[in-house]
Amino acid sequence: MKCPVCDSESYEILKTKGKNTKEVLLKCNECGNTYRETVVIPKMVECRVIISKFEESLKKTIKIYPDEVLEVGEVLVVDGEEAEITSLENVRGGRVSKSPVSELVTIWATSLSGPARVGISIDNHGWILSKKVEVDRDFQFNVGDVVKMGKAVFRIKSMKTITSKIRKGGATADQIKRIYGRPADGKDKFKYDLSSKIVEVVEEEQVP
Known part of the structure:
Protein backbone atom coordinates (compact mmCIF):
# COMPACT_ATOMS: atom_id res chain seq x y z
CA MET A 1 0.00 0.00 0.00
CA ILE A 41 -9.33 -10.51 3.63
CA PRO A 42 -10.01 -13.93 2.01
CA LYS A 43 -12.02 -16.48 3.95
CA MET A 44 -10.09 -19.41 5.36
CA VAL A 45 -10.60 -22.76 3.65
CA GLU A 46 -10.32 -26.31 4.99
CA CYS A 47 -7.47 -28.44 3.66
CA ARG A 48 -6.96 -32.14 4.28
CA VAL A 49 -3.83 -33.12 6.21
CA ILE A 50 -2.55 -36.69 6.49
CA ILE A 51 -0.08 -36.98 9.36
CA SER A 52 2.24 -39.98 9.74
CA LYS A 53 2.83 -40.98 13.34
CA PHE A 54 4.85 -44.18 13.53
CA GLU A 55 2.79 -46.80 11.62
CA GLU A 56 -0.41 -44.73 11.77
CA SER A 57 -1.73 -42.25 9.22
CA LEU A 58 -4.01 -39.70 10.88
CA LYS A 59 -6.52 -37.86 8.69
CA LYS A 60 -7.19 -34.31 9.85
CA THR A 61 -8.15 -30.92 8.43
CA ILE A 62 -6.70 -27.47 8.93
CA LYS A 63 -8.18 -24.05 8.24
CA ILE A 64 -5.82 -21.84 6.29
CA TYR A 65 -5.91 -18.84 3.94
CA PRO A 66 -6.14 -19.86 0.25
CA ASP A 67 -3.46 -17.37 -0.86
CA GLU A 68 -0.91 -18.67 1.64
CA VAL A 69 2.04 -20.55 0.10
CA LEU A 70 3.17 -23.77 1.81
CA GLU A 71 6.51 -25.51 1.36
CA VAL A 72 8.00 -28.88 2.27
CA GLY A 73 9.84 -28.57 5.58
CA GLU A 74 7.45 -26.03 7.08
CA VAL A 75 5.83 -26.85 10.42
CA LEU A 76 2.06 -26.61 10.87
CA VAL A 77 0.08 -26.76 14.10
CA VAL A 78 -2.80 -29.21 13.64
CA ASP A 79 -5.17 -29.76 16.57
CA GLY A 80 -2.54 -28.35 18.91
CA GLU A 81 0.31 -30.61 17.70
CA GLU A 82 3.21 -29.74 15.44
CA ALA A 83 3.62 -31.58 12.13
CA GLU A 84 6.31 -31.09 9.48
CA ILE A 85 5.21 -30.98 5.83
CA THR A 86 6.82 -33.82 3.83
CA SER A 87 4.89 -33.51 0.54
CA LEU A 88 2.12 -31.48 -1.09
CA GLU A 89 -0.48 -32.95 -3.46
CA ASN A 90 -2.02 -30.45 -5.88
CA VAL A 91 -5.27 -30.45 -7.86
CA ARG A 92 -3.49 -31.97 -10.86
CA GLY A 93 -2.64 -35.07 -8.86
CA GLY A 94 1.07 -34.31 -8.65
CA ARG A 95 3.39 -34.09 -5.67
CA VAL A 96 5.17 -30.74 -5.36
CA SER A 97 7.53 -29.14 -2.84
CA LYS A 98 5.82 -25.73 -2.86
CA SER A 99 2.29 -24.57 -3.64
CA PRO A 100 -0.39 -22.01 -2.79
CA VAL A 101 -3.13 -23.49 -0.62
CA SER A 102 -5.75 -22.75 -3.30
CA GLU A 103 -4.14 -25.43 -5.53
CA LEU A 104 -3.78 -28.13 -2.87
CA VAL A 105 -5.81 -31.29 -2.32
CA THR A 106 -3.77 -32.88 0.47
CA ILE A 107 -0.95 -31.87 2.78
CA TRP A 108 1.27 -34.82 3.79
CA ALA A 109 3.14 -34.40 7.06
CA THR A 110 4.92 -36.23 9.85
CA SER A 111 4.15 -35.71 13.52
CA LEU A 112 6.73 -33.87 15.63
CA SER A 113 5.09 -34.79 18.92
CA GLY A 114 6.75 -37.37 21.11
CA PRO A 115 9.92 -39.37 20.35
CA ALA A 116 11.14 -40.60 16.97
CA ARG A 117 10.79 -44.29 16.14
CA VAL A 118 13.75 -45.79 14.25
CA GLY A 119 14.02 -49.26 12.71
CA ILE A 120 17.28 -51.18 13.19
CA SER A 121 18.37 -54.22 11.17
CA ILE A 122 21.47 -56.23 12.16
CA ASP A 123 22.88 -58.62 9.53
CA ASN A 124 24.34 -61.55 11.45
CA HIS A 125 25.85 -63.63 8.64
CA GLY A 126 22.60 -64.04 6.71
CA TRP A 127 20.24 -63.77 9.67
CA ILE A 128 18.55 -60.42 10.13
CA LEU A 129 17.62 -59.23 13.60
CA SER A 130 15.11 -56.38 13.38
CA LYS A 131 13.97 -54.12 16.19
CA LYS A 132 12.48 -50.68 16.63
CA VAL A 133 13.54 -48.13 19.18
CA GLU A 134 12.11 -44.83 20.36
CA VAL A 135 14.59 -42.04 21.10
CA ASP A 136 14.58 -38.26 21.34
CA ARG A 137 14.03 -36.68 17.93
CA ASP A 138 17.40 -34.90 18.07
CA PHE A 139 19.37 -38.00 19.10
CA GLN A 140 22.40 -38.27 16.80
CA PHE A 141 23.36 -41.57 15.14
CA ASN A 142 26.64 -41.84 13.23
CA VAL A 143 27.96 -44.43 10.81
CA GLY A 144 30.65 -46.33 12.70
CA ASP A 145 29.01 -46.08 16.12
CA VAL A 146 29.16 -49.24 18.20
CA VAL A 147 25.78 -49.79 19.84
CA LYS A 148 24.31 -52.19 22.40
CA MET A 149 20.71 -53.28 21.93
CA GLY A 150 19.55 -56.10 24.16
CA LYS A 151 22.10 -58.92 23.84
CA ALA A 152 23.38 -57.60 20.51
CA VAL A 153 26.38 -55.30 20.12
CA PHE A 154 26.71 -53.98 16.59
CA ARG A 155 28.42 -51.36 14.46
CA ILE A 156 26.34 -49.02 12.30
CA LYS A 157 27.29 -49.57 8.63
CA SER A 158 24.71 -47.37 6.88
CA MET A 159 21.45 -45.53 7.41
CA LYS A 160 18.40 -44.82 5.29
CA THR A 161 17.13 -41.31 5.88
CA ILE A 162 14.02 -39.57 4.57
CA THR A 163 15.96 -38.35 1.53
CA SER A 164 18.82 -40.80 0.90
CA LYS A 165 21.00 -43.69 2.06
CA ILE A 166 24.21 -42.67 3.79
CA ARG A 167 27.38 -44.67 4.44
CA LYS A 168 29.33 -41.97 6.25
CA GLY A 169 28.51 -39.12 8.57
CA GLY A 170 25.40 -39.04 10.71
CA ALA A 171 21.83 -37.89 11.09
CA THR A 172 19.31 -37.16 13.83
CA ALA A 173 16.64 -39.71 14.70
CA ASP A 174 13.80 -37.65 13.23
CA GLN A 175 15.46 -37.92 9.79
CA ILE A 176 16.25 -41.66 9.92
CA LYS A 177 13.93 -44.38 8.63
CA ARG A 178 16.23 -47.39 9.23
CA ILE A 179 19.71 -48.16 10.55
CA TYR A 180 21.74 -51.10 9.17
CA GLY A 181 24.45 -52.76 11.21
CA ARG A 182 26.67 -55.81 11.64
CA PRO A 183 27.91 -57.50 14.81
CA ALA A 184 30.83 -55.60 16.34
CA ASP A 185 34.19 -57.07 17.19
CA GLY A 186 34.22 -58.58 20.66
CA LYS A 187 36.86 -56.04 21.76
CA ASP A 188 34.81 -53.00 20.69
CA LYS A 189 33.18 -50.98 23.47
CA PHE A 190 29.68 -49.75 22.75
CA LYS A 191 29.07 -46.00 22.68
CA TYR A 192 25.48 -46.12 23.92
CA ASP A 193 22.87 -48.66 25.02
CA LEU A 194 19.44 -48.71 23.34
CA SER A 195 18.12 -51.72 25.26
CA SER A 196 15.62 -49.66 27.27
CA LYS A 197 14.43 -47.92 24.08
CA ILE A 198 13.16 -51.06 22.32
CA VAL A 199 9.42 -50.84 21.55
CA GLU A 200 8.91 -53.74 19.17
CA VAL A 201 10.70 -57.03 18.76
CA VAL A 202 10.52 -59.01 15.52
CA GLU A 203 11.60 -62.62 15.31
CA GLU A 204 14.89 -63.35 13.59
CA GLU A 205 14.38 -64.18 9.92
CA GLN A 206 16.69 -65.82 7.42
CA VAL A 207 17.62 -63.89 4.32
CA PRO A 208 16.47 -65.83 1.21
Missing part, protein backbone atom coordinates in the same frame (compact mmCIF):
# COMPACT_ATOMS: atom_id res chain seq x y z
CA LYS A 2 1.71 3.15 -1.25
CA CYS A 3 1.25 6.68 0.07
CA PRO A 4 -0.64 8.69 -2.60
CA VAL A 5 1.56 11.71 -1.91
CA CYS A 6 5.13 10.35 -1.89
CA ASP A 7 4.70 6.68 -3.00
CA SER A 8 6.38 5.40 0.15
CA GLU A 9 5.37 1.92 1.31
CA SER A 10 6.43 2.59 4.89
CA TYR A 11 3.40 3.33 7.05
CA GLU A 12 1.80 3.04 10.47
CA ILE A 13 -1.67 1.57 10.93
CA LEU A 14 -3.79 4.01 12.92
CA LYS A 15 -7.18 2.34 12.79
CA THR A 16 -8.99 -0.62 11.22
CA LYS A 17 -12.64 -1.62 11.01
CA GLY A 18 -14.58 -4.39 9.35
CA LYS A 19 -14.22 -8.19 9.18
CA ASN A 20 -13.87 -9.74 5.74
CA THR A 21 -13.31 -6.30 4.21
CA LYS A 22 -11.26 -3.97 6.34
CA GLU A 23 -11.00 -0.22 5.98
CA VAL A 24 -7.57 0.80 7.20
CA LEU A 25 -6.44 4.29 8.23
CA LEU A 26 -2.69 4.66 7.58
CA LYS A 27 -0.07 7.28 8.34
CA CYS A 28 2.93 7.56 6.02
CA ASN A 29 6.25 7.30 7.88
CA GLU A 30 7.98 9.42 5.23
CA CYS A 31 5.78 12.48 4.74
CA GLY A 32 3.22 12.14 7.54
CA ASN A 33 0.23 12.00 5.19
CA THR A 34 -2.80 10.04 6.43
CA TYR A 35 -4.86 8.02 3.97
CA ARG A 36 -7.37 5.18 3.82
CA GLU A 37 -7.14 1.82 2.09
CA THR A 38 -9.64 -1.01 1.72
CA VAL A 39 -8.25 -4.50 2.24
CA VAL A 40 -10.20 -7.63 1.31
Whole structure:
Protein backbone atom coordinates (compact mmCIF):
# COMPACT_ATOMS: atom_id res chain seq x y z
CA MET A 1 0.00 0.00 0.00
CA LYS A 2 1.71 3.15 -1.25
CA CYS A 3 1.25 6.68 0.07
CA PRO A 4 -0.64 8.69 -2.60
CA VAL A 5 1.56 11.71 -1.91
CA CYS A 6 5.13 10.35 -1.89
CA ASP A 7 4.70 6.68 -3.00
CA SER A 8 6.38 5.40 0.15
CA GLU A 9 5.37 1.92 1.31
CA SER A 10 6.43 2.59 4.89
CA TYR A 11 3.40 3.33 7.05
CA GLU A 12 1.80 3.04 10.47
CA ILE A 13 -1.67 1.57 10.93
CA LEU A 14 -3.79 4.01 12.92
CA LYS A 15 -7.18 2.34 12.79
CA THR A 16 -8.99 -0.62 11.22
CA LYS A 17 -12.64 -1.62 11.01
CA GLY A 18 -14.58 -4.39 9.35
CA LYS A 19 -14.22 -8.19 9.18
CA ASN A 20 -13.87 -9.74 5.74
CA THR A 21 -13.31 -6.30 4.21
CA LYS A 22 -11.26 -3.97 6.34
CA GLU A 23 -11.00 -0.22 5.98
CA VAL A 24 -7.57 0.80 7.20
CA LEU A 25 -6.44 4.29 8.23
CA LEU A 26 -2.69 4.66 7.58
CA LYS A 27 -0.07 7.28 8.34
CA CYS A 28 2.93 7.56 6.02
CA ASN A 29 6.25 7.30 7.88
CA GLU A 30 7.98 9.42 5.23
CA CYS A 31 5.78 12.48 4.74
CA GLY A 32 3.22 12.14 7.54
CA ASN A 33 0.23 12.00 5.19
CA THR A 34 -2.80 10.04 6.43
CA TYR A 35 -4.86 8.02 3.97
CA ARG A 36 -7.37 5.18 3.82
CA GLU A 37 -7.14 1.82 2.09
CA THR A 38 -9.64 -1.01 1.72
CA VAL A 39 -8.25 -4.50 2.24
CA VAL A 40 -10.20 -7.63 1.31
CA ILE A 41 -9.33 -10.51 3.63
CA PRO A 42 -10.01 -13.93 2.01
CA LYS A 43 -12.02 -16.48 3.95
CA MET A 44 -10.09 -19.41 5.36
CA VAL A 45 -10.60 -22.76 3.65
CA GLU A 46 -10.32 -26.31 4.99
CA CYS A 47 -7.47 -28.44 3.66
CA ARG A 48 -6.96 -32.14 4.28
CA VAL A 49 -3.83 -33.12 6.21
CA ILE A 50 -2.55 -36.69 6.49
CA ILE A 51 -0.08 -36.98 9.36
CA SER A 52 2.24 -39.98 9.74
CA LYS A 53 2.83 -40.98 13.34
CA PHE A 54 4.85 -44.18 13.53
CA GLU A 55 2.79 -46.80 11.62
CA GLU A 56 -0.41 -44.73 11.77
CA SER A 57 -1.73 -42.25 9.22
CA LEU A 58 -4.01 -39.70 10.88
CA LYS A 59 -6.52 -37.86 8.69
CA LYS A 60 -7.19 -34.31 9.85
CA THR A 61 -8.15 -30.92 8.43
CA ILE A 62 -6.70 -27.47 8.93
CA LYS A 63 -8.18 -24.05 8.24
CA ILE A 64 -5.82 -21.84 6.29
CA TYR A 65 -5.91 -18.84 3.94
CA PRO A 66 -6.14 -19.86 0.25
CA ASP A 67 -3.46 -17.37 -0.86
CA GLU A 68 -0.91 -18.67 1.64
CA VAL A 69 2.04 -20.55 0.10
CA LEU A 70 3.17 -23.77 1.81
CA GLU A 71 6.51 -25.51 1.36
CA VAL A 72 8.00 -28.88 2.27
CA GLY A 73 9.84 -28.57 5.58
CA GLU A 74 7.45 -26.03 7.08
CA VAL A 75 5.83 -26.85 10.42
CA LEU A 76 2.06 -26.61 10.87
CA VAL A 77 0.08 -26.76 14.10
CA VAL A 78 -2.80 -29.21 13.64
CA ASP A 79 -5.17 -29.76 16.57
CA GLY A 80 -2.54 -28.35 18.91
CA GLU A 81 0.31 -30.61 17.70
CA GLU A 82 3.21 -29.74 15.44
CA ALA A 83 3.62 -31.58 12.13
CA GLU A 84 6.31 -31.09 9.48
CA ILE A 85 5.21 -30.98 5.83
CA THR A 86 6.82 -33.82 3.83
CA SER A 87 4.89 -33.51 0.54
CA LEU A 88 2.12 -31.48 -1.09
CA GLU A 89 -0.48 -32.95 -3.46
CA ASN A 90 -2.02 -30.45 -5.88
CA VAL A 91 -5.27 -30.45 -7.86
CA ARG A 92 -3.49 -31.97 -10.86
CA GLY A 93 -2.64 -35.07 -8.86
CA GLY A 94 1.07 -34.31 -8.65
CA ARG A 95 3.39 -34.09 -5.67
CA VAL A 96 5.17 -30.74 -5.36
CA SER A 97 7.53 -29.14 -2.84
CA LYS A 98 5.82 -25.73 -2.86
CA SER A 99 2.29 -24.57 -3.64
CA PRO A 100 -0.39 -22.01 -2.79
CA VAL A 101 -3.13 -23.49 -0.62
CA SER A 102 -5.75 -22.75 -3.30
CA GLU A 103 -4.14 -25.43 -5.53
CA LEU A 104 -3.78 -28.13 -2.87
CA VAL A 105 -5.81 -31.29 -2.32
CA THR A 106 -3.77 -32.88 0.47
CA ILE A 107 -0.95 -31.87 2.78
CA TRP A 108 1.27 -34.82 3.79
CA ALA A 109 3.14 -34.40 7.06
CA THR A 110 4.92 -36.23 9.85
CA SER A 111 4.15 -35.71 13.52
CA LEU A 112 6.73 -33.87 15.63
CA SER A 113 5.09 -34.79 18.92
CA GLY A 114 6.75 -37.37 21.11
CA PRO A 115 9.92 -39.37 20.35
CA ALA A 116 11.14 -40.60 16.97
CA ARG A 117 10.79 -44.29 16.14
CA VAL A 118 13.75 -45.79 14.25
CA GLY A 119 14.02 -49.26 12.71
CA ILE A 120 17.28 -51.18 13.19
CA SER A 121 18.37 -54.22 11.17
CA ILE A 122 21.47 -56.23 12.16
CA ASP A 123 22.88 -58.62 9.53
CA ASN A 124 24.34 -61.55 11.45
CA HIS A 125 25.85 -63.63 8.64
CA GLY A 126 22.60 -64.04 6.71
CA TRP A 127 20.24 -63.77 9.67
CA ILE A 128 18.55 -60.42 10.13
CA LEU A 129 17.62 -59.23 13.60
CA SER A 130 15.11 -56.38 13.38
CA LYS A 131 13.97 -54.12 16.19
CA LYS A 132 12.48 -50.68 16.63
CA VAL A 133 13.54 -48.13 19.18
CA GLU A 134 12.11 -44.83 20.36
CA VAL A 135 14.59 -42.04 21.10
CA ASP A 136 14.58 -38.26 21.34
CA ARG A 137 14.03 -36.68 17.93
CA ASP A 138 17.40 -34.90 18.07
CA PHE A 139 19.37 -38.00 19.10
CA GLN A 140 22.40 -38.27 16.80
CA PHE A 141 23.36 -41.57 15.14
CA ASN A 142 26.64 -41.84 13.23
CA VAL A 143 27.96 -44.43 10.81
CA GLY A 144 30.65 -46.33 12.70
CA ASP A 145 29.01 -46.08 16.12
CA VAL A 146 29.16 -49.24 18.20
CA VAL A 147 25.78 -49.79 19.84
CA LYS A 148 24.31 -52.19 22.40
CA MET A 149 20.71 -53.28 21.93
CA GLY A 150 19.55 -56.10 24.16
CA LYS A 151 22.10 -58.92 23.84
CA ALA A 152 23.38 -57.60 20.51
CA VAL A 153 26.38 -55.30 20.12
CA PHE A 154 26.71 -53.98 16.59
CA ARG A 155 28.42 -51.36 14.46
CA ILE A 156 26.34 -49.02 12.30
CA LYS A 157 27.29 -49.57 8.63
CA SER A 158 24.71 -47.37 6.88
CA MET A 159 21.45 -45.53 7.41
CA LYS A 160 18.40 -44.82 5.29
CA THR A 161 17.13 -41.31 5.88
CA ILE A 162 14.02 -39.57 4.57
CA THR A 163 15.96 -38.35 1.53
CA SER A 164 18.82 -40.80 0.90
CA LYS A 165 21.00 -43.69 2.06
CA ILE A 166 24.21 -42.67 3.79
CA ARG A 167 27.38 -44.67 4.44
CA LYS A 168 29.33 -41.97 6.25
CA GLY A 169 28.51 -39.12 8.57
CA GLY A 170 25.40 -39.04 10.71
CA ALA A 171 21.83 -37.89 11.09
CA THR A 172 19.31 -37.16 13.83
CA ALA A 173 16.64 -39.71 14.70
CA ASP A 174 13.80 -37.65 13.23
CA GLN A 175 15.46 -37.92 9.79
CA ILE A 176 16.25 -41.66 9.92
CA LYS A 177 13.93 -44.38 8.63
CA ARG A 178 16.23 -47.39 9.23
CA ILE A 179 19.71 -48.16 10.55
CA TYR A 180 21.74 -51.10 9.17
CA GLY A 181 24.45 -52.76 11.21
CA ARG A 182 26.67 -55.81 11.64
CA PRO A 183 27.91 -57.50 14.81
CA ALA A 184 30.83 -55.60 16.34
CA ASP A 185 34.19 -57.07 17.19
CA GLY A 186 34.22 -58.58 20.66
CA LYS A 187 36.86 -56.04 21.76
CA ASP A 188 34.81 -53.00 20.69
CA LYS A 189 33.18 -50.98 23.47
CA PHE A 190 29.68 -49.75 22.75
CA LYS A 191 29.07 -46.00 22.68
CA TYR A 192 25.48 -46.12 23.92
CA ASP A 193 22.87 -48.66 25.02
CA LEU A 194 19.44 -48.71 23.34
CA SER A 195 18.12 -51.72 25.26
CA SER A 196 15.62 -49.66 27.27
CA LYS A 197 14.43 -47.92 24.08
CA ILE A 198 13.16 -51.06 22.32
CA VAL A 199 9.42 -50.84 21.55
CA GLU A 200 8.91 -53.74 19.17
CA VAL A 201 10.70 -57.03 18.76
CA VAL A 202 10.52 -59.01 15.52
CA GLU A 203 11.60 -62.62 15.31
CA GLU A 204 14.89 -63.35 13.59
CA GLU A 205 14.38 -64.18 9.92
CA GLN A 206 16.69 -65.82 7.42
CA VAL A 207 17.62 -63.89 4.32
CA PRO A 208 16.47 -65.83 1.21
